Amino acid sequence: MFIADIKRVVEQVSRDKGIDVEILIRALEEALRSAARKKFGSKVDIEAQYSPDTGEIEVFQFKEVVAEVTEPDLQISMDEGRKLDPECEVGDSLGTKMDTSTFGRIAAQSAKQVIIQKMKDAERDAVYSSYIDRKGEVINGIVQRVDRGNIIVNLGTTEAILPTREQIPRENYRRGDRIRALIFDVLYDTRGPQIVLSRTHPELLINLFKTEVPEISEGIVEVKGAAREPGSRAKFAVSSHDSDIDPVGACVGMKGSRVQNVVQELRGEKIDIITWHVDAAKYVCNALAPAEISRVIIDEENNAMEVIVPDEFLSVAIGKRGQNVRLASKLTGWHLDVNSESKYDEMMKIGYESLVNVPGVGEGLADAFFEKGIYSAEELADSTVEELVEIRGIGQEKAVALIENARTYAIEAAEAAEARRLEDAARAAEEAAAVQAEDEVVPAEAPAETPADEPGEETASDAETSEEAQ
Template sequence: MFIADIKRVVEQVSRDKGIDVEILIRALEEALRSAARKKFGSKVDIEAQYSPDTGEIEVFQFKEVVEEVTEPDLQIGIEEGRNLDPDCEVGDSLGTKMDTSSFGRIAAQSAKQVIIQKMKDAERDAVYSSYIDRKGEVINGIVQRVDRGNIIVNLGSTEAILPTREQIPRENYRRGDRIRALILDVLYDTRGPQIVLSRTHPDLLINLFKTEVPEISEGIVEVKGAAREPGSRAKFAVSSNDSDIDPVGACVGMKGSRVQNVVQELRGEKIDIITWHVDAAKYVCNALAPAEIARVIIDEENRSMEVIVPDEFLSVAIGKRGQNVRLASRLTGWHLDVNSESRYDEMMKQGYESLVNVPGVGSGLADAFVEKGIYSAEELAESTVDELTDIRGIGQEKAALLIESAQQYSVEAAQLAEARRIEAAQAAEAAAEAEKADAEETEEAASEPEPADAGGEATDETVAPDAEPLEDGQ
């Protein structure tokens, strides 16, 4: 059953499957132990040992040397023992080599199952070890099949899965197609390692640019971030460690050759390459390109920015269905609120008027509040006494009164606004009901049959059935 050139077979399997030779030898030893126990029972003391000199795995059965044998499978008499080893004594353990060919078909089948299972376990461990450190790497594979929307990819040594959620929308693959994806995760499963791929992760975009742009791999150009809406649009921020190298130009390439290669790989996904800036406001302005930015109001505490753009650039800054501002927000890590200049001026005007209307404020104090960065009654109501006392002419007592007045005014204004909203909603509902009633009345009138003439005089076109035709002149 086991031949002398087993060493060559083990080495061949090790090369083909990527499994360590020692692991395979231990698997074979365990298989022979299992086969022996299957043949002779679980109580027997069996040991299997690989001999690198002969290339064989030898199986030994150990028995205890006793005066009188009561369990032949576990014990050996002293006389028989001394025939094997003249120096043995009672209590020693003697091992005898077993003939593996006598194990029988069932035992051989058991050994085969052990070998198969051990090889599967070893292969699983080998694959896991070789891929666990490759997370975040781009890998090439061949589409093997599609299973319930998930794409099974052959990587050569193992299979990987590209889940539906990690696929670019409207991207179709058939069996045999080449595919390039990012190793998103490597999961250790009892059925084998599950390598999860992704074509939607921003790191795929970054790695593709690293492949296409030597300046990135050399460290001259540094990738600062990427944001994607897969299959539609992406934003990619870069900076240069060399003042003579334009980071955007390096990524675009001659006549756009480099960026076009990435675009083609991502099936036409539009890519905006922008320059990273250490100043957050300038970085945000770059991220919102091609829109022009009039001013930026920063709220460091909430990590948000209000971006004011000229009216004609509002739609450009927001983008189709808010895509441009959404991607810019993801890329920069700031919450962005985009407004047009006219809308911003209107909001500032309304806020200033609300300040003036707060009892005890007036226009002079309102101007002081605006200079302090308090632009509305609502913001005044949320201020603290310490913030207001920084303004000349306002003490702690007056500051507290002003805040209380602003809070009261804000509550009343909110209640008034809510009442107007309810009134407007009720008016709209009443108008809709009236319109519905008019439509139903019109429909009923249109469906009623026209009344027939009853006892009226005959018209010019009506002829009595019994009337004789008149002669000319009568």
């Protein structure tokens, strides 16, 4: 086990596992010390040293020079000490080289366990230090195996894991397939692979475009954001620092070659590339493309926007199962509420009517409130006196009265709406109960049919009739 060409083995392991040679040497020295203590006890003073010249690890046992030996494993007599070192004195510590071949099988097994554990620890440290600064990079690997839905990926020097939650839906891999994924996390853990990969993270999309588009890697085109629903659709926002370069055209490439390479890597995921704009409303309009936008109402306090679109573009703006507006919201960071023009006009009409119905508010004031951005009795009730006195013809007392009237009206309107809702619910319940009662009515049983008389048999009535005839 302990041979002179350990140097060659250590160097080979260092190359294969990426572990520093010094760490391996210290592991071997510790293993031999452990083996010696297993053989001779824990009290003995043992040292192990690696000789780079011979490529051998030598083990020395140190004993104290004493006048009278009481513990042979720890002490050596003056006469024996003088044989090793003629100049030794009482109290000196002398080392003698040990024959490692005498350690025995149990000691060798103990040394083996120490080496294995030390190598695992060193390998874990090497992997962690090598990959911790590479988080966010795209890396290539080979599928090693699939373990309970998780894909184990061989990266060459170590293994990584692609958890089920980080896999694109309906994407299947088999052993030996090439896989490209983002280094999502690096864990300091001895159990299983330490490197966690992702195929669903938006950063994967960004990094793939960096690879395909030189303008991005050169800093001419800047990626402003990305949002994905993995395997289905993604939105990608870019801007250009050079007015002569179209950022969207740069990402699309000649005849769509660049974006198609990314789409193929993501197994057909549709990608919308949009132009980023410093104006949030224009940015949202770009993000909702290809829908046309009529107007945008911004609520900065709640970080929300109400987007009004022509009726024919409502389904396009919302997208299949709300996907388009959902991705646009993720990309821009704004909560988006999309309405059609007809619905918006209806809402404005209802709001205007509620304003006119507030005591003290006529059509003239309702128009003034609309110009001020107050579109309903509820919004008037939530207004402040300072906001209302800015409107011509409204003083402080009138403003207070209008707000109070609006609050009263809003409460009464809400109560009336709730009463109507309860009345409709009760009516619906009665109708449902009536229908159920009709279904439960059992139809009356039809009278039982008299069985036909069998031929050759004479009934009592037939017999009586026959007698009368006679």
